[in-house]
Amino acid sequence: MCSVSRERAEGGRVIVEVDDKVAKVRNIKVDSSWDSREKTVSFSFDYCYWSVDPEDPKYASQEMVFQDLGTSVLSGAFRGYNICLFAYGQTGSGKTYTMMGTPASIGLTPRICEVVFLFLHLHLFKNFLEIYNERVRDLLKQSDRKKPYTLRVREHPETGPYVQGLTQHLVTDYKQVVKLLEEGIAKRITAATHIHNASSRSHAIFTIHYTQAILENNLPSEIASKINLVDLAGSERADPSYCKDRITEGANINKSLVTLGIVISTLAQNSQMFSSCQSISSIPSEGESGGVDGPPSGGSGGRRPAYIPYRDSILTWLLKDSLGGNSKTIMIATISPASSSYNETMSTLRYAANAKNIINKPRVNEDANVKLIRELREEIDRLKAMLMSFELVCSNISLLELLLVM
Numbered sequence: 001m002c003s004v005s006r007e008r009a010e011g012g013r014v015i016v017e018v019d020d021k022v023a024k025v026r027n028i029k030v031d032s033s034w035d036s037r038e039k040t041v042s043f044s045f046d047y048c049y050w051s052v053d054p055e056d057p058k059y060a061s062q063e064m065v066f067q068d069l070g071t072s073v074l075s076g077a078f079r080g081y082n083i084c085l086f087a088y089g090q091t092g093s094g095k096t097y098t099m100m101g102t103p104a105s106i107g108l109t110p111r112i113c114e115v116v117f118l119f120l121h122l123h124l125f126k127n128f129l130e131i132y133n134e135r136v137r138d139l140l141k142q143s144d145r146k147k148p149y150t151l152r153v154r155e156h157p158e159t160g161p162y163v164q165g166l167t168q169h170l171v172t173d174y175k176q177v178v179k180l181l182e183e184g185i186a187k188r189i190t191a192a193t194h195i196h197n198a199s200s201r202s203h204a205i206f207t208i209h210y211t212q213a214i215l216e217n218n219l220p221s222e223i224a225s226k227i228n229l230v231d232l233a234g235s236e237r238a239d240p241s242y243c244k245d246r247i248t249e250g251a252n253i254n255k256s257l258v259t260l261g262i263v264i265s266t267l268a269q270n271s272q273m274f275s276s277c278q279s280i281s282s283i284p285s286e287g288e289s290g291g292v293d294g295p296p297s298g299g300s301g302g303r304r305p306a307y308i309p310y311r312d313s314i315l316t317w318l319l320k321d322s323l324g325g326n327s328k329t330i331m332i333a334t335i336s337p338a339s340s341s342y343n344e345t346m347s348t349l350r351y352a353a354n355a356k357n358i359i360n361k362p363r364v365n366e367d368a369n370v371k372l373i374r375e376l377r378e379e380i381d382r383l384k385a386m387l388m389s390f391e392l393v394c395s396n397i398s399l400l401e402l403l404l405v406m
């Protein structure tokens with residue numbers, strides 16, 4: 001939750017309250033109504049943070065957020081899972097502050113990188129990209145000034161969507177990571193909006209590819225994981241006060257965010273349907289819904305899982321695995337506590353509440369050969385056990401025959 005100084009300056013009121021894991025939003029428009037039942041709406045989450053006023057004893061510091069979320073990203077990655085952490089919310093509500101931080105108050109991304117380096121010295125690749133107006137740019141490469149957004153998204157049959165030609169940077173210490181991060185952040189598209197004068201107008205995805213050498217059953221092996229750290233553009237609609245370009249930009253930013261909303265609610269709907277059926281075997285993704293392209297069919301009636309339109313936007317296409325596949329995913333919803341942001345706050349919290357219902361299927365990305373050897377060893381153990389019980393039965397039969405002969 002962002003600082004409230006701007007709203008105070010505008011004479012706004014604080015309408016959000018955080019009570020442990022519950023965020024309560026008061027609709028002051030119905031305050032004077034005779035019916036008080038719908039004044040406050042509560043949303044419960046795994047964690048809720050109050051960081052409006054640093055003087056407040058409840059103030060959640062960057063360190064606190066890292067201890068909860070950053071460490072769970074790291075423990076998942078160390079165990080070989082793909083992890084995605086993304087920040088969603090209206091402009092100026094604290095997405096970049098949470099994900100990147102400031103020099104005085106370091107955010108999640110540099111903190112996560114720092115710990116990764118405490119445990120690891122080699123095999124760390126990073127890339128940093130920006131999606132702006134539904135086009136992709138490499139934030140770590142000096143691109144053609146006239147045509148910087150030329151990268152294309154492709155899909156590998158096994159590893160999924162990727163950006164063709166995106167530079168991968170091998171980094172060997174934390175200082176290099178910070179340098180790359182700063183370089184990328186400086187290149188990101190920003191503009192002054194009516195709310196925030198250094199507003200990020202693009203979606204930024206910072207990826208760490210991480211490989212660990214391990215010894216499993218006395219066999220040298222590798223587990224690989226990918227950490228996607230995503231700072232989305234502000235979720236608000238295009239405002240007539242923006243210039244023409246800004247309206248186009250707003251529409252494109254929203255195309256990704258609207259699609260993200262559809263993807264999240266469809267995944268949540270499918271997950272609920274599958275969990276109620278107790279048979280989560282295959283949630284359809286692109287091309288897996290029986291070849292039917294079209295609007296979500298919903299969970300009602302035919303009980304067929306709905307089609308998930310990942311490819312309708314670059315953002316959802318790239319985050320396909322993170323959103324509904326092989327990834328542990330954390331969504332951070334940032335909101336403003338001010339009354340002037342009531343509609344955006346409610347929309348963000350509803351979005352997050354929906355995302356909470358998604359059930360992903362993460363799996364450890366282990367070395368295929370080691371996996372095969374492990375499975376063969378298990379098979380040998382199973383056959384040995386079968387043979388032993390068979391031999392036991394045979395020896396009992398021969399003993400019985402011997403007794404009968406005697």
Ligand SMILES: Nc1ncnc2c1ncn2[C@@H]1O[C@H](COP(=O)(O)OP(=O)(O)OP(=O)(O)O)[C@@H](O)[C@H]1O
Binds near residue numbers: 089091098196235
């Ligand atoms: N919890 C916080 N504590 C102190 N300052 C904060 C906090 N959250 C946000 N801010 C400050 O508020 C301003 C806006 O925050 P930030 O840039 O993170 O917003 P944003 O959600 O990324 O906006 P946009 O979508 O427009 O890029 C920044 O100056 C940031 O440092």
